[in-house]
Each structure stands twice: as C-alpha cells, then as structure tokens.
Amino acid sequence: MNTAQSMEWMRLFNDKIQASKEYLSELDTPIGDGDHGTNMARGMAAVMETLDGKDFANPAEVFKAVSMQLISKVGGASGPLYGSAFMGMMKALAAGQNLDDVLQAGLDMIQKRGKAVPNEKTMVDVWSEAIAANRQEKLSTALIQQFVDQTKDMKATKGRASYVGERSIGHIDPGAASSGLLFEAMLEAGIKNEG
Amino acid sequence: MKKIINNPADVVDEMLEGIAFMNGDLVKRLDGFNVVVRKAPKSGKVGLISGGGSGHEPSHAGFVGEGMLSAAVAGAVFTSPTPDQILEAIKAADEGQGVFMVIKNYSGDIMNFEMAQELAEMEDIPIQSVVVDDDIAVEDSLYTQGRRGVAGTILVHKILGDAARQGKSLAEIKELADKLVLNIKTIGVALSGATVPEVGKPGFVLDEDEMEYGVGIHGEPGYRREKMQPSKELAKELTDKLLTDFEAKPGEQYALLINGLGATPLMEQYIFASDVHKILQDQGLDIVFKKIGNYMTSIDMAGLSLTLLRLEDPAWLDALKAPVFTPAW
Numbered sequence: 001m002n003t004a005q006s007m008e009w010m011r012l013f014n015d016k017i018q019a020s021k022e023y024l025s026e027l028d029t030p031i032g033d034g035d036h037g038t039n040m041a042r043g044m045a046a047v048m049e050t051l052d053g054k055d056f057a058n059p060a061e062v063f064k065a066v067s068m069q070l071i072s073k074v075g076g077a078s079g080p081l082y083g084s085a086f087m088g089m090m091k092a093l094a095a096g097q098n099l100d101d102v103l104q105a106g107l108d109m110i111q112k113r114g115k116a117v118p119n120e121k122t123m124v125d126v127w128s129e130a131i132a133a134n135r136q137e138k139l140s141t142a143l144i145q146q147f148v149d150q151t152k153d154m155k156a157t158k159g160r161a162s163y164v165g166e167r168s169i170g171h172i173d174p175g176a177a178s179s180g181l182l183f184e185a186m187l188e189a190g191i192k193n194e195g
Numbered sequence: 196m197k198k199i200i201n202n203p204a205d206v207v208d209e210m211l212e213g214i215a216f217m218n219g220d221l222v223k224r225l226d227g228f229n230v231v232v233r234k235a236p237k238s239g240k241v242g243l244i245s246g247g248g249s250g251h252e253p254s255h256a257g258f259v260g261e262g263m264l265s266a267a268v269a270g271a272v273f274t275s276p277t278p279d280q281i282l283e284a285i286k287a288a289d290e291g292q293g294v295f296m297v298i299k300n301y302s303g304d305i306m307n308f309e310m311a312q313e314l315a316e317m318e319d320i321p322i323q324s325v326v327v328d329d330d331i332a333v334e335d336s337l338y339t340q341g342r343r344g345v346a347g348t349i350l351v352h353k354i355l356g357d358a359a360r361q362g363k364s365l366a367e368i369k370e371l372a373d374k375l376v377l378n379i380k381t382i383g384v385a386l387s388g389a390t391v392p393e394v395g396k397p398g399f400v401l402d403e404d405e406m407e408y409g410v411g412i413h414g415e416p417g418y419r420r421e422k423m424q425p426s427k428e429l430a431k432e433l434t435d436k437l438l439t440d441f442e443a444k445p446g447e448q449y450a451l452l453i454n455g456l457g458a459t460p461l462m463e464q465y466i467f468a469s470d471v472h473k474i475l476q477d478q479g480l481d482i483v484f485k486k487i488g489n490y491m492t493s494i495d496m497a498g499l500s501l502t503l504l505r506l507e508d509p510a511w512l513d514a515l516k517a518p519v520f521t522p523a524w
Contacts, residue, residue, distance in 0.1 A: 025394065029398060029399075034273075034391065034394055034398050034414075035271075035272075035273055035274055035391065035393075035394070038271075038393050038394070039271070039274055042271070071277060071278060071279070071310070072277050072278070072279045072280075073277065074277070075248075075270045075271050075274040075275050075276060075277050075303065075307065076248075076270075076271075076274040076275050076303040076307075077275070077301075077302045077303035077306055078303075079275075079277055079303075079307065080278070080303070080306035080307055080309075080310055081306070113306055113309075113310075114302070114306070158302070
C-alpha cells in the first residue's frame with residue numbers, strides 16, 4: 001500500500017459512510033440507539049478535513065491522523081474501536097508488515113478495546129472473516145456482503161445491541177455493516193497483498 | 196419534529212453556552228471543550244468527574260458544584276464523550292490528589308473513559324472509577340454486559356461528592372463507591388420515545404394507549420409492552436420489581452428518587468409518588484430521604500423511573516442531606 005492508495009481508501013470509505021449515513025443509523029435503531037450513521041459520518045468528515053490537501057510521508061502517517069480524528073470526533077463505542085483499529089494498523093505499517101498483518105493488527109486492537117470475540121454479532125465478525133479471505137486472496141465485494149449479512153442471525157452479547165439480547169436476532173449489526181464498507185473501499189482502492 | 200433549537204448539529208454547544216450563562220455564579224465552561232467545571236476554589240482534595248451523552252439534562256453538568264462534581268463532560272446526544280474531552284475534565288478537576296470518575300454502564304462510555312484514564316495516567320494523574328449499573332430492567336443471562344446505568348447515578352454523585360469534600364482519599368472513595376453501587380436499583384416505564392434532534396423522529400413508537408416497562412434512557416427496549424394502566428398499577432409493578440430485587444425487609448432504611456424522563460409533568464410524578472408511598476408503607480420500609488423531579492432525562496421521552504438506595508451505612512444519609520451548591524441538585 002502506498003500513500004496515495006491509503007488516502008484513496010479513506011476517501012472512498014468516507015463517500016460510502018456519508019452515502020449510508022441514514023441506513024447505518026436505521027440498522028442501529030432497533031438494537032442500539034440509532035446514532036451509528038451520524039457518529040461515523042461526523043468522524044469521517046473530520047478525517048477528510050484533516051487529510052484533504054495535505055502531504056503525508058507514508059501510509060502510517062495517514063492512519064495516525066485518521067486514528068486521532070476518529071478517537072476525538074466520533075464518541076460512543078465506534079470512536080474508540082475504529083480509532084484503536086487505525087492505531088494498530090499504523091503501528092504495523094510503520095513496522096513494514098504486509099497487508100494481512102496490518103489488518104490483523106487493527107483487529108487485535110479492536111478486540112483488546114472491545115473485549116469481543118467472533119460470533120458475538122459485532123464488527124469483529126466482519127474483520128476476522130475479511131482478513132481470513134484476504135489471506136487466501138479471495139476477498140470480494142460479494143463475500144464482504146455475505147460476512148455482513150451473517151451477523152443477522154447472531155445473537156448480540158457484546159456492544160449496545162446486547163442489551164436487547166435475543167431481540168437482536170434478525171438485524172444486521174451496524175458496526176459490522178460499516179466495517180463492510182471499509183473493506184469494500186479497500187478493494188476499490190486497489191489495495192492488496194504485495195509480492 | 197418540533198423543537199426549540201437552531202441547527203440540530205449545534206444543540207450540545209448551544210446548550211452548554213446556556214448552562215454556563217444561567218449558572219455563571221457556580222460553574223463555567225472550559226474554553227473550546229464540552230466540559231463544565233465548578234468555580235469553587237481548589238482545596239487540594241480528590242476531584243470527582245462524570246459525563247456521558249447529552250440529552251439527559253440536568254445530568255451531568257447540573258450536578259457540578261461545591262460538594263458534588265468537580266467537572267462534567269458532555270458528549271453528542273446519546274453518545275459517549277471522547278477521550279480528549281474527558282482528559283480535559285480530568286485535568287480541570289485535578290487538585291493534586293487524583294481524580295475519581297463516575298461512569299454509567301454503557302460499552303461506549305466505558306471505552307472512552309478507559310482511554311482517557313490511560314492518557315491521564317501518562318500525565319501522572321492517578322485515576323479511579325466506578326461503573327454505575329442500577330437499572331434492573333434488563334438483567335438476565337442474555338445481557339452479559341450487565342445492567343445499564345441510569346438515574347441512580349445522581350445519588351452516587353451526591354454521596355461521593357460529599358466524601359471528596361470531606362477530604363477522603365482516592366482509595367477511600369473507591370471503596371465507598373463499590374459498596375454504594377451495589378445498593379442502588381432503578382426501574383422505569385416509558386409512555387413515548389425520545390427524538391434525537393439529528394435523527395428527527397422518535398427512537399421507538401408506542402400506540403396512544405400503550406406503555407413499555409424497563410425502557411432505557413436511550414430508548415433501548417424494555418421488558419414488557421402493555422396497555423396503559425392507572426398510576427397505582429405502574430407503582431405496584433415498579434416498586435414490586437425493586438423490592439424483590441433488593442429482598443427488602445421491614446424496618447430497613449431507604450432513599451427514594453422519582454425521576455421524570457423529560458415529558459412527564461410533575462403533577463403525574465407526584466400522583467405516582469403518592470401511590471409508591473402507600474406500597475412502601477405497607478411493606479414497612481423506612482423512607483428517610485426523598486427526591487422528585489427531572490434529574491436523568493431522555494430528551495422528550497414521557498415516563499418516569501423509580502430508584503431506591505438501601506442505606507446500608509447511616510453516613511450515606513448524612514451525605515445525601517449535606518448542602519451543596521450546584522445548578523440542579
């Protein structure tokens with residue numbers, strides 16, 4: 001991943017978040033508090049304000065700026081979770097790791113902060129499946145959608161959706177949906193494992 | 196949506212300006228931050244802070260002042276404040292003896308306050324905290340993250356605020372807080388949903404003749420939806436639930452808080468109070484402290500919550516009764 005690609009990834013992610021703002025909040029309404037779309041839109045708008053028109057030396061510098069903006073502008077649970085993810089990815093990039101390990105470092109930070117494991121109907125489900133598929137060079141938009149949809153039949157035991165327990169079954173997890181957009185944007189930016 | 200606002204994106208900022216203006220003798224807003232701090236002079240004691248999403252006014256800024264909170268942080272509506280904002284509140288509250296944080300039990304609040312704690316400790320400010328989880332509505336095996344933190348939180352502010360004022364250490368306040376939260380229980384009923392300004396429509400809709408028991412202060416689903424009942428039936432349902440959870444025994448001393456959720460008039464709250472009184476009297480409980488009004492609201496939700504605090508330690512009653520100088524206690 002080069003600097004231009006990392007900027008393009010963030011630009012595409014922002015476009016998708018802004019376009020899906022209402023949809024993400026609607027997903028959050030029956031099982032959360034209806035603000036996931038607004039919070040992510042506010043955070044990504046702040047990210048783009050910081051990135052636009054600036055020069056960054058490398059992708060790690062880009063992700064450092066992204067992380068700080070998400071931590072300080074999003075709030076809720078999404079701010080610390082996405083902010084920590086980009087902080088983990090920033091460190092792995094700075095250490096010269098390849099894409100799979102960079103993404104894994106992001107997931108590790110999400111799990112450390114949110115104390116969630118797979119199958120708990122959270123963003124962790126999309127991240128872990130997407131990373132596994134990417135390792136096999138099979139990740140596609142259709143697969144990402146499938147990973148997001150799979151959270152529909154899970155019962156929430158972590159995150160705000162867990163407060164409604166079994167009533168969460170039948171709804172897509174909003175954090176899983178926004179994570180799906182992140183991986184779609186990554187594919188569209190042409191970012192993949194090198195060599 | 197019909198609200199007295201300007202731009203929905205500006206509600207928190209403009210509300211804080213109003214709070215600072217109207218209570219300028221007691222509190223001020225930190226320049227450039229969504230943090231309200233007390234004006235009382237620092238006296239080398241433990242600082243006490245709280246905070247959370249906006250939309251629960253007067254919580255938490257209304258409880259900033261001498262004898263209660265040193266500072267309060269306001270997040271976006273129904274959204275936890277961010278770590279950088281919490282860190283500013285910690286720094287403003289620090290008087291050299293460390294800072295204690297009162298957190299309501301929501302995953303977002305816990306993560307953001309934890310990150311703020313990590314940042315504060317890097318600046319050598321010792322931090323301790325307690326997570327308030329008084330809402331008994333939704334606990335069972337499904338809800339592995341436990342109970343939500345609601346109106347009982349203001350009783351924690353009051354009792355810990357008094358302990359801090361008396362010069363108790365950070366460790367002593369932590370010990371007190373851990374005991375206290377085990378003795379506070381709350382349960383509520385909603386008659387209508389709350390409308391977040393940036394969303395523009397209610398988080399949930401109840402029919403004209405419906406109500407829902409156990410709804411959370413962000414409109415999270417409760418435990419049962421049924422036809423609207425007279426006040427005495429609501430009082431019986433909610434009081435019974437609390438007393439069962441407490442395994443309350445005649446002669447025990449309790450503090451009582453009846454809290455309006457935003458759109459329920461005091462007239463109705465007092466009618467409900469009269470019904471609760473009869474039940475508590477029949478049970479032989481000794482209600483030695485009472486408070487009624489809007490303290491932990493959910494924007495324009497109609498409904499109320501009932502909180503009982505078992506006064507395991509008689510000193511807690513003194514702490515509840517001690518005079519304070521805040522905008523809203």
